[in-house]
Amino acid sequence: MSTTLMLGVLAGAILSGTSLLYATLGETIVERSGLVNLGLEGILLIGASVGFSVTAVTGNAWLGLGAAAAAGCLANLLFGWLVVTRKANQLASGLALMFFGFGVSALVGAPHVGAVIVGLPKWRPAWLGAQSWVQATTLFNYDLLTWLAIPAALLVWWCLFRTRWGLGVRAVGESPGAAFASGRNPAALQFQALSAGGLLGGLAGAHLSLSLTLTWAEYMTAGRGFIAIALVIFSKWNPLRAVAGALLFGGAEALQLQLQARGSLISPFLLDMTPYLLTLLVLLAWGGARRLAAPASLGRTFYGSD
């Protein structure tokens, strides 16, 4: 592999891995509180379309980013109302949220299809930009979300494993009854986890439309939400491992784009399959160990302690 190809793949891996990482971090927090949200795909779509539309209307990508985060948060609270307050089935509620995201994103984005926007500003630190080999690539030329991706993973890890709040969230995920008995409020903690997860999911979606593609198209997330859910399993519900997972998948996507750009003989449609097949492979290889690492009460409904 030539150096430029490798640098191109690396630069692309970081850029397209960013949104996967935020989505994975969000789902990790949610699943640590014992909830499975299969509607992540819908959250990403809502984030992408709200972020793009607000940016197209106001001309300010930061406003778009904020709106996307808020919309993701609201959508997850809707999920919370169903599965925490109404104690509805989590898988079905997640799929309902996915449909909701399909529809809402199409409605919000429709007037802005084909709009030209100025996305999130990208920059490269001055001392790095001076190097000639760096200038030849898109490496290190990133937007704020990408620069903050690894700090965000560290922050989520710290919140989950080094704070009282995180202990509470994990306690609810392991055993809501025990958490309740020790004076915690499982419902409140789950709603807080969902808010944080929705916020990160909204950001993840917005990064796609505001930095990666600079367009809005229906269903543009193309299953990234489900890939992120698989990454949570792969990373064993650990935010730091999620970084490696996101890079791996970002890399697969970037490699495929680079090959296409270089006029590879392999059909682009076959190359497009790699992320999904890779996800299945990863689940195959790591799926067996999940029962040890998963929060013990993941996916179970807590009916209160009586």
Added chain:
Amino acid sequence: MAESRLAARKDAPALRVVLRYAAICAVALALFAAVLLVAGKDPLKAYADTFRSTLSSAYGLSELLVRMTPLLLTAVAVALPSRLGLINVGGEGQLYMGAWLATAGVLLFPAWPRWLLLPFAALLGFLGGALWAAIPGVLRAARLVNETIATLLLNYVAPLIISYSIFGPWRAEGSSAYPQSPAFPEAAQLPTFFDTRIHAGFLLALVALLAYWLLLEKTRWGVDMRAIGGNPEAAQRLGIPVATWVVVALAIGGGFAGLAGMGEVMGVHGRLRQSLSPGFGFTGFLISWLAGGRPLGILFMAFLLAIITSAGDTLQITQGLPYAVVNILLALILFLVLARQPLRGGAK
């Protein structure tokens, strides 16, 4: 006297179920109308247009049956594995693979006589969906990958195989902007009825539903399946081959979804296209879930959701909205049903 009281008691819940769904639909329609109003559209006109294009004419009703065909089949594709507690969200991909393999058969043997080609292609359609669904089935039976996530992921792979084929080896000459396969020969077109677009696939769908009911209620297999759905470990100890059942149930379900795809290419389009399905597989999942997997419920819900998804077409044609917006209405119905569920995990 006692008999009539019993009958009355039996009737009351059925009536209540219908009323309950009617109320849920009314609330969902009202909420969706509010959404359309906010978007600056005219909901009353949209609903009136939908009614006019579906229920008010013989042609509209016939188009509903055309639309119900893939919905019924993909709903059975979900319902059958759901008896075992399996969640098949891959109807969309299975539909595509059924269409793909049926097309392969037609394009390989275009000169075959009709009496041979039609059953052969239908069989291939079934097989395409069945093999595609067997992948998550095997992964699940070996306790390697959860079938929900595997079926979801494969939904994204199947349309790429279609695209690869019609952009490549199966591309019809002269189809540059929207590539598609060559038109099928006359012998590969499913028969249609009464000068409408209702095709033989609709009969197949009814047969599939009937077969599902028979399997469930009248055979020893149905008992086995329910045993696995109730408690897989106990079923295993009773000597029921649970792993085999997992693969078989998903494969047969996928086969029905494959038949839906076969029906679309051989009954509706007459060729393989990229835009085969506006999410029939997902809607089929909703139908089965809303009906609780009950055969009559599936028939009723398929009819209802055929009307509702027609609203998507109406929105697209008369109000300039994307078809996907109708997903909001589907989601609202689901939300209301989910929120109304009894608080203690349903009937035990």
